[in-house]
Amino acid sequence: MRNLSVVTEFILLGIPHTEGLEPMLFVLFSSFYILTLMGNLLILLAIVSCTRLHTPMYFFLCKLSVCDIFFPSVSSPKMLLYLSGNSRAISYAGCVSQLFFYHFLGCTECFLYTVMAYDRFIAICHPLRYMSIMSHRVCAILAMGTSFFGCIQATFLTTLTFQLPYCGPNEVDYYFCDIPVMLKLACADTSGLELVGFISVGLMPLSCFLLILSSYSCIVCSILQVRSAKGRRHTFSTCSAHLTAILLVYMPVVLIYLRPTSSPWMDATVQVMNNLVTPMLNPLIYSLRNQEVKSSLRKALHRLGFLPEQLE
Numbered sequence: 001m002r003n004l005s006v007v008t009e010f011i012l013l014g015i016p017h018t019e020g021l022e023p024m025l026f027v028l029f030s031s032f033y034i035l036t037l038m039g040n041l042l043i044l045l046a047i048v049s050c051t052r053l054h055t056p057m058y059f060f061l062c063k064l065s066v067c068d069i070f071f072p073s074v075s076s077p078k079m080l081l082y083l084s085g086n087s088r089a090i091s092y093a094g095c096v097s098q099l100f101f102y103h104f105l106g107c108t109e110c111f112l113y114t115v116m117a118y119d120r121f122i123a124i125c126h127p128l129r130y131m132s133i134m135s136h137r138v139c140a141i142l143a144m145g146t147s148f149f150g151c152i153q154a155t156f157l158t159t160l161t162f163q164l165p166y167c168g169p170n171e172v173d174y175y176f177c178d179i180p181v182m183l184k185l186a187c188a189d190t191s192g193l194e195l196v197g198f199i200s201v202g203l204m205p206l207s208c209f210l211l212i213l214s215s216y217s218c219i220v221c222s223i224l225q226v227r228s229a230k231g232r233r234h235t236f237s238t239c240s241a242h243l244t245a246i247l248l249v250y251m252p253v254v255l256i257y258l259r260p261t262s263s264p265w266m267d268a269t270v271q272v273m274n275n276l277v278t279p280m281l282n283p284l285i286y287s288l289r290n291q292e293v294k295s296s297l298r299k300a301l302h303r304l305g306f307l308p309e310q311l312e
Contacts, residue, residue, distance in 0.1 A: 007166040010095050010185075012078070012088045014175045015268040026083040032276040033076045039283030040065040042297060046287070049303075050296035056134040057123070060116045061286055063143055067112065068279035071105040074098055075176035075275055092166075095177040100158040102178065107204060108150030113246055114208040115142045120239050121215040125222045153204055160197055164188050175268060209250060216243070241285045248278045248285075 018025060043065045047053045075098060082088040090098070123130050161179050164186035174181040179197055183190045216239070223236055252274035287293040 007092060007168075007170045007185075009089050009091050009170065010177065011171045012082060012090055012175055012177075013171055013173050014079070014082065014088070015272070016173065022083045022085075026080060029076065029083065029272070029276060030080055032280055033072055033080070036072055036276060036280040037069060039280060040068045043283045043287060043293070045300050046293050046297035049300040050292075053292060053296055056119050056139045057116070059139050060112060060119060060143065063146070064109065064112055064116070064282065067105050067109050068282050070101075071109065072275050072279050074101045074105065079175045090172075090177070095172075095182070096158060096162055098177040099161060099179065099182065100154050102154075102176070103157050104150050104154035106150075107153040108146050109249065110205055110208045111146035111149055112143075113242070113249060114211050115146060116242055117212040117215040117246075118142075120242060121218055124219050124239075153200070157197065157200060160193055160200075164190065164193070175271075178271075180267070205250060212246060241290070244285050245278075245282055248281065249274075252278075 015025070044062060047058045047062050078090060078094075078098075119134060122133050126133065157179060161182050164183070165188055166182075166185055167187040169185055172181050172185065179201070183194060183197075219239060252270045287297070
């Protein structure tokens with residue numbers, strides 16, 4: 001990547017129209033961040049400590065929890081630093097890293113949700129062949145594939161953004177380095193690149209969403225063929241958590257990247273929801289109605305001495 005820039009650092013201005021609210025935002029966002037880390041670590045602990053949960057569905061859920069730990073860690077630590085009164089400056093390399101890892105982890109999660117939908121499709125529509133189709137080798141290839149293609153997408157978007165010269169203002173009107181705000185600071189015509197970026201950012205989530213939609217169309221057809229109402233409810237309950245998480249992930253993508261006109265305050269609010277709130281809610285979504293995860297977590301916490309014996 002060739003750096004034509006004379007800018008050596010950028011200044012993050014933060015969330016628009018929140019001047020004077022820094023102490024309150026620091027407490028709020030740090031609470032979200034700590035709860036996100038704790039919730040996803042507990043999900044990992046529950047799954048890793050229980051051999052009964054060593055199945056493809058929980059293997060992919062483990063990877064989702066790892067992504068949900070690192071995804072908010074791309075932007076939150078720096079944001080919390082300047083909200084606590086420290087410098088708002090971020091180096092050129094730091095800005096490049098933020099943009100790359102944000103899109104790498106975000107794209108990886110999009111691909112991972114698609115793989116999880118495929119896993120549910122096989123489990124419900126082809127239950128007798130499930131373990132032969134979703135073998136350990138296939139699961140490993142699918143998991144590595146999500147990261148591989150996420151890396152390719154992120155590399156393309158980062159190269160597209162930072163091959164531009166940055167020689168003028170260096171104030172980023174946002175709380176982290178992202179494509180729309182960085183293109184505004186470039187000392188060159190960005191109209192063509194904005195169109196390419198729009199297609200790239202839009203095409204990948206749209207493709208994943210269509211694949212997810214196809215999987216769940218087959219799942220719905222299969223559920224409707226179940227004769228008992230109890231059986232239908234049980235089958236649907238295994239998918240409801242995944243569907244809820246998908247809606248929480250795709251709505252911010254549409255609102256931020258696929259709208260014709262942008263609103264800095266609206267974009268920042270939605271982005272905070274996407275970066276902090278969704279990763280915090282995912283452990284609750286996947287464990288709230290899942291008795292296996294809750295039971296495994298209680299046993300793991302009891303073994304570690306955090307719960308009394310009668311609660312096991």
